[in-house]
Every structure is written in C-alpha cells, then in structure tokens.
Amino acid sequence: MDKIWLKQYPEGVPAEVDLNQFGSLGDLFEQSVSKFAARTAFVCMGKGISYAELDRLSAQFAGFLQGELGLEPGARVALMMPNLLQYPVAMFGALRAGYTVVNVNPLYTARELEHQLRDAGADVIVILENFANTLQQVRERLPLRHVVVTSVGEMLGFPKSLIVDFVVRRVKKGVPPWSLPGCIRFSGALSSGGRHALRRVAVGHDDIAFLQYTGGTTGVAKGAILSHGNIVANLQQAHAWIKPFLHEGEEVIITALPLYHIFSLTANCLTFLKIGATNVLITNPRDIPGFVKELAKYRFTAITGVNTLFNALLNNPDFARLDFSALRISLGGGMSVQQAVAEKWKQVTGLPLIEAYGLTETSPAVTINPLNLPAFNHSIGLPISSTEVSLRDDDDVEQPIGQRGELCVRGPQVTRGYWNRPEDTARAFTPDGFFRTGDIAVMDQDGFVTIVDRKKDMILVSGFNVYPNEVEDVVASHPGVMEVAAIGVPSEHSGEAVKVFVVRKDPALTEADLIAHCRKNLTGYKVPHLIEFRDELPKTNVGKILRRMLRDEHQQNGGA
Structure with missing residues (x-):
C-alpha cells in the first residue's frame, strides 16, 4: 500500500526515524540521566527522585542482580507492582544489567501468575507485599529462585513511608497475610547492590528487553518478544510525532495507566524519559477524587489514558476546576475513544483528546492522530514514521x-x-x-x-455486520449514560441480536429512553434488542471494558 498518509504528517514529523541513535534502552537511559541529571524524573505521592538519583538507585539494583544474585545475562526479572518509584528503579536496573523484564499484572490470580512466571522462566520477582499472598500460593511449583518484596511506602522517605504503610496494612487492610521464606526487602536489595559496581554488558537491538504478556482475557496469555530494537524504534517513532509540540526538560506527564502496561511503558516512561520529562505516577487511578486532588498539585503538560479513565475524570465535579493552561497533549489509546467523551474533554480542557492505536505486539504504537488535530475525527490516526x-x-x-x-x-x-x-x-x-x-x-x-x-467482536444480525463500537458510541452520546458495552447474543429470529450493558449517569434513564435514542441514530438491525443496567462494567487493569466477560455472564444466566 502506498504511503499516502505521509502528506498529512504535521510539519517536522519525518517519514523515517533513526533506529540507530541508541544501541539499547540502556544507552537511552544513560544519555538521559546524564543530560537531565538535576531534573525530577519521577514523582509518586509527593516524593520525587531526580534523574541522577534514578541513575544511582537503578545501578544499585543492577548490582544486586549481578553481584548478589549472580544472574546470567538474559535472565528473566519479573515485576509485579502498580505505579510506584520502585518500578522504574527495578526496571531500569534490570535492563542496564542485561536482563529481560517480565511485566506482571498485580491483579492476576494465582493460576494466572503461575502460568506467566513458568512460561517466561522467571528467575527473580520484585513484588508488592499486597500481592505476596498470591505468589505464596504457587511459589513451590515455580522455578523462581529469588523473591524481592516491597511495600507501598518503602521509597517515600521518613516519616511518610511509615504512615503510608500503616494505612495500607492496618487501616485499609490491603495486605493479606503472607509468608515467602528467604525473600529480601527492596531496600535491602538496594543496600547490598550498592556494594557491587554495575558491570557493563553487551546488549544490542536483537536482545530481548521485555517479555510482554498479552491475550490473558481471551485465552492463555502469550509472551510477546519485544527486543531492545523494537522498543527503541517505537520510542523514536513516538518522539518524532510529539517533538514539534513539546520542549525538552520542561514537560510534566501524568502517568495513571500502569507502567507494566505497554502503552504507559513506552509512551509515558521511555519516550518522555528521552526528553527529560517529569513523570507523575498515580498509584491508584481508580480513586478518582484522590486522582483529581493529585492533578491539582501540578501544571501538567501531557496526560495519557483510556476512554473510561477520561470519562471518569470528566464526571468528577472538581476536575473541571483544574488549571489546564499548560496542557499540550491529551492522548487516548487502549480502547476506542468515544465521541461524547472526546467532545466533553475538549469543552472542559480546551484541548482535543487525540486518539492513538497500538498493540502489545507492536511496542505499541502503530497509528496516531496529528497532535494539531482541531477536533475529534473518529479515526485512530495516521501510520507513524517507518x-x-x-x-x-x-x-x-x-x-x-x-x-x-x-x-x-x-x-x-x-x-x-x-x-x-x-x-x-x-x-x-x-x-x-x-x-x-x-x-x-x-x-x-x-x-x-x-x-x-x-474480528471476534463483530455481531452478525440477519446477515448484516454490526460493529459494537458504533453502537456504543451512539449509546454513550445519550446524556444519561456513564458507560456502555455492546455484545452479540443468540437470537432465534436473526442469528444474533445486539445487547448493551449500561451504567447510568441519570438514575431516571429508562430502557425506552435509550431505545428511542438509538432508533434516531442507528439502522433498525443495529438497535439494541436487550438493555441491562448495571452499577459497573468489568474492566481490565487499565480500564478496558471486558466484552468477553459480559458474553460469558450472559450465557451463564441462560441468555436472559
């Protein structure tokens, strides 16, 4: 296919990117920490670490893996934690030492965790104590040799660390009892690692940087092999796209999506690390009131998220009172951005919500809309450089x-x-x-x-294709709707019929209201045949609505 999209590139975005600027992610890291040493790299719960501190701490963790544990180059280091300062320290430490990072969803069940760690051949895991009980259930069945345990407050400094951990453990009861004999605390790993100098390891584009697991919601999770070359290429592509609109050493990006997810990992952590940005880590984005309070502390210039996250923010009354004068990029991905959400986002922030598209297997970016797009266009954008x-x-x-x-x-x-x-x-x-x-x-x-x-979500009604995204977009445009998901269900008359699950914004919203709204905007066979109101919809850890789970529940309930 001819690259007809190149003519629509914003000024300054190249057709091809330089894939050889960095030989590995370690090269990128070392250049950035040197160039932006005094600037704050990451902030979490009010505690910040500079690029120089990130350099030192990650080198200590690398020293722990190399010197204390004696791991061979290419060994698998699993990370199982939400957005905390420990994550970038451990991740960059592992990459600099020549190891492969295996990101693990902290919400995994014991069965899912066992599958991933066994499949990846993980040698060591860094795990938040909140999830240690899950690991305990399968520890003896795994080839895992070393366990490093951390707490939410461990890197927040005295006395905040003690206060936060007390609240998490005693007040919120967020840490189930656990026992992992032989484990070491994260602070202990850093301390012992500090006695060992980081040994340089030859790492190139073909070496594996991440085993990034995908497909867990549709079957057995598979580990996508993402090399240093893959990730370097995608951060170069992403940087080329944003470069005309941002400034090195001045950006503040809000990172609410978990860093263990490929979207946040590449778009927020690595791409913005290259330009010396400050990453504000949001540990619990589901606490929307707390999230909004955190946003109020920063003149942030960029934010990424999924449609459900933006929608939740917009439905918080305090969000509209924030200062958006510095905001230059709002990027949505991971799932389709709905027009109603995009239009309200622009109304509230004054800035378009730009939709992008990617997959775990593509590191992830494939297409992005121009950042100077004046308004929502229903598109996932243009194929990016190279x-x-x-x-x-x-x-x-x-x-x-x-x-x-x-x-x-x-x-x-x-x-x-x-x-x-x-x-x-x-x-x-x-x-x-x-x-x-x-x-x-x-x-x-x-x-x-x-x-x-x-492909798998397409609904076939009397021989006509119905696409759930279209139905969801129409339903979501009703002012009384908070969230919606559409699926196909068996029908004696048409093979399949459309069913929608709706979370109401207006408690008075009725089935008849929605049907009438849909009939005004959809061809007859696309109009939902069944409507089920719910208090919430099942979602992945990054907020993507799980249609498959809704289909399974419908079947389990006898098709009612």
Whole structure:
C-alpha cells in the first residue's frame, strides 16, 4: 500500500526515524540521566527522585542482580507492582544489567501468575507485599529462585513511608497475610547492590528487553518478544510525532495507566524519559477524587489514558476546576475513544483528546492522530514514521482505499513472535511479514485509519455486520449514560441480536429512553434488542471494558 498518509504528517514529523541513535534502552537511559541529571524524573505521592538519583538507585539494583544474585545475562526479572518509584528503579536496573523484564499484572490470580512466571522462566520477582499472598500460593511449583518484596511506602522517605504503610496494612487492610521464606526487602536489595559496581554488558537491538504478556482475557496469555530494537524504534517513532509540540526538560506527564502496561511503558516512561520529562505516577487511578486532588498539585503538560479513565475524570465535579493552561497533549489509546467523551474533554480542557492505536505486539504504537488535530475525527490516526500498514481480506488480498479489511502492520517496532509459541507466531503473520492485528479497519483517501471493530467482536444480525463500537458510541452520546458495552447474543429470529450493558449517569434513564435514542441514530438491525443496567462494567487493569466477560455472564444466566 502506498504511503499516502505521509502528506498529512504535521510539519517536522519525518517519514523515517533513526533506529540507530541508541544501541539499547540502556544507552537511552544513560544519555538521559546524564543530560537531565538535576531534573525530577519521577514523582509518586509527593516524593520525587531526580534523574541522577534514578541513575544511582537503578545501578544499585543492577548490582544486586549481578553481584548478589549472580544472574546470567538474559535472565528473566519479573515485576509485579502498580505505579510506584520502585518500578522504574527495578526496571531500569534490570535492563542496564542485561536482563529481560517480565511485566506482571498485580491483579492476576494465582493460576494466572503461575502460568506467566513458568512460561517466561522467571528467575527473580520484585513484588508488592499486597500481592505476596498470591505468589505464596504457587511459589513451590515455580522455578523462581529469588523473591524481592516491597511495600507501598518503602521509597517515600521518613516519616511518610511509615504512615503510608500503616494505612495500607492496618487501616485499609490491603495486605493479606503472607509468608515467602528467604525473600529480601527492596531496600535491602538496594543496600547490598550498592556494594557491587554495575558491570557493563553487551546488549544490542536483537536482545530481548521485555517479555510482554498479552491475550490473558481471551485465552492463555502469550509472551510477546519485544527486543531492545523494537522498543527503541517505537520510542523514536513516538518522539518524532510529539517533538514539534513539546520542549525538552520542561514537560510534566501524568502517568495513571500502569507502567507494566505497554502503552504507559513506552509512551509515558521511555519516550518522555528521552526528553527529560517529569513523570507523575498515580498509584491508584481508580480513586478518582484522590486522582483529581493529585492533578491539582501540578501544571501538567501531557496526560495519557483510556476512554473510561477520561470519562471518569470528566464526571468528577472538581476536575473541571483544574488549571489546564499548560496542557499540550491529551492522548487516548487502549480502547476506542468515544465521541461524547472526546467532545466533553475538549469543552472542559480546551484541548482535543487525540486518539492513538497500538498493540502489545507492536511496542505499541502503530497509528496516531496529528497532535494539531482541531477536533475529534473518529479515526485512530495516521501510520507513524517507518511503519507500513495493509488492509487484507480473509484471503490475504489487500483491500483498496475505503474498503474494510484486517489491519496488518510491518515495521521495526513489530515483535518477532511469541515466546515458545511457534504456531501462534506463524498464524500472526502474513507470508510477506505483516502482523495481523485482528482489527477490522478502513483507510480514507488521506491515509487516516478508522477501526471498525475486532474480528471476534463483530455481531452478525440477519446477515448484516454490526460493529459494537458504533453502537456504543451512539449509546454513550445519550446524556444519561456513564458507560456502555455492546455484545452479540443468540437470537432465534436473526442469528444474533445486539445487547448493551449500561451504567447510568441519570438514575431516571429508562430502557425506552435509550431505545428511542438509538432508533434516531442507528439502522433498525443495529438497535439494541436487550438493555441491562448495571452499577459497573468489568474492566481490565487499565480500564478496558471486558466484552468477553459480559458474553460469558450472559450465557451463564441462560441468555436472559
């Protein structure tokens, strides 16, 4: 497919990026900590660490892994914690020492945790004590050799560390009883690591930086192999996109999505590390009132999130009172941004909510809308620098402009495959090397890509395709709706029918109100056949609504 999208690039964004500026993520890190040594790198719960301190602390953790534990190059270091200062210290320490980071969702069950740690061959795990009980349940069945335990307050300094840990443990009862004999505290690891100098390890683009697990909500989680080259390429691509609009050493980015998620990891942590930004870590973004209070403390210039997070902020009355005068980038990804949310975001902040698209397997960015976009356009944007896209039908034939097809991607940010899963890897790629995203999309004459929906989520009503995103967008535009999810359910009359699950903003909202609203905006076969009101919708750890769980619950309830 011709790169027709290049003509729409904002001024200053190149067609190709320099993939060789950094030989590894360690090279990027060392350049940034030297250049921005005095600037604050990360802030969490009011405690900040400078780039110089991040350099020192991560070197100590690297020394612990190399000198105390004696791990061989390439060993797997699992990290299981929310956004805390310990995360960047441990992650950069592991990468600098030549190890592979295995990010773990802290909300995993014992079964899910056992699968991932066993599959990845993790040698050591750094885990927040809140989740230590989960590890305890499977510890004896794992090849895991070392356990490092930390607490929420451990890096916050005296006396805040004691106060925070007391509240978490005693007041909120957030730490179930646990026992992991032989474990070491994070502070102890740093202390012992300080006795060992960081040994330089030869790391190149082909070496694995992350085993990033994906697909856990749709089957057994698979580890996408993300090399140093993949991640370096994507942060270069992301940086090229934002460079014309931001300033080195001056940015403050709000990081509410967890750093163990690929979106936040690359977009917030690594890309903004390159430009010397301050990352404000939000440990519990589900506490919206607390989140808004934290936002009030900073003149933040950038924020990323998913649609549900932006929606929740907008529905907090204090959010509109914040100072948005410094805000230059609002980036939404991870799930479709709904028009109603985007329009309200611009109304409140004065800035468009820019939608981007990516996957774990693509490190993650594939497409981003121009940051100078004047208004929401329903598109996921333009393919970024050094990226090719192709829309393919089921026979792998490329589709013309304006026709639907599966979005396929080729570029330096694309994984080489799944860890120890050659069959899954083979299925994931076309014969000419494009990664199959599983998303159905169209491209217009200017190169803007619009996602129609996931292949597996498409609803077939009397032979007509119905895409849940379209239905959800219409339902969400009703002023009485807070959140919505649409699924297909079996129907005797039409094969499948549309069912929507709705969280009300207006308690007086009725089924009849919504049906009437949908009939004004949707063709008859797209109008929801069933509506179920709920207090909340099931979501992933980053706030993505779980349609599959809703389908499973519908079946378990006998289709009612």
